[in-house]
Amino acid sequence: MxxxxxxxxxxxxxxxxxxxxxxxxxxxxxxxxxxxxxxxxxxxxxxxxxxxxxxxxxxxxxxxxxxxxxxxxxxxxxxxxxDITPGQIDEYIAHTAKTRNVPEETLAGFKNTLLNIITKKTTEExxxxxxxxxxxxxxxxxxxxxxxxxxxxxxxxxxxxxxxxxxxxxxxxxxxxxxxxxxxxxxxxxxxxxxxxxxxxxxxxxxxx
Incomplete structure (x- = not known):
């Protein structure tokens, strides 16, 4: 190898x-x-x-x-x-949708999961x-x-x-x-x-x- x-x-x-x-x-x-x-x-x-x-x-x-x-x-x-901000999540979702040629709406569940994760943590976390x-x-x-x-x-x-x-x-x-x-x-x-x-x-x- x-x-x-x-x-x-x-x-x-x-x-x-x-x-x-x-x-x-x-x-x-x-x-x-x-x-x-x-x-x-x-x-x-x-x-x-x-x-x-x-x-x-x-x-x-x-x-x-x-x-x-x-x-x-x-x-x-x-x-x-x-820190991880909602704006950064928005940008990531938009980039993912464009790369995979799908509507952003189809990624709503994934986006909400990400937002739930970051909003439950402190900036330091x-x-x-x-x-x-x-x-x-x-x-x-x-x-x-x-x-x-x-x-x-x-x-x-x-x-x-x-x-x-x-x-x-x-x-x-x-x-x-x-x-x-x-x-x-x-x-x-x-x-x-x-x-x-x-x-x-x-x-x-x-x-x-």
Missing amino acids: ELIKSLEWRYASKKMNGKKVSQEKVDNILKAIQLAPSSMGLQPYTILVITNPGIKKQILPIANNQSQIVDSSHLLVFAAWA NYQWAARQAYIAFGTAIAAAAEERVDATPMEGFNATALDALLGLKEKGLRSVTLLPLGYRDTGNDWLANLPKVRRQREKLFIQH
Whole structure:
């Protein structure tokens, strides 16, 4: 299985070499993100694709000076919707109706289900749910990058409040969740590059009933 081989190849690169990733490979990774599953198909998140060196340099101290931020080719910022609103549900339903060439009225039951879910939750609960959906897309991106033999370093170690302010995410109705630098490993300067991958033993990770 090619995916298994790709996952065996990948690791969280600690040092990238600054080499650019081709647009074709980036587009394939972004397409995989677009196709990632999410609850109700809503995809309550947005991904910022950052290549501007000046912006990455400003993000560097916000992300605890992790060098992959500036040495990456592309930096993906996964940002969840700060809240789920009826307007966003309306837009999703309209888009679904247009894509499937059906009247919006035929989706009334589905729409009401979505509205009932979001209106029973607080703003923070809706955000936490959206963030969990963003993580599904995040994981898909990591696997897709491995398939393309592009290194991707998952990051949670950053000041989300500062990053949101820098990128103006609050004004966009977003809150940052995770970062994913894309690039190529610097094997000569990355202490982790040649170490064996460590994963929990199969018999301890899985419980079969």
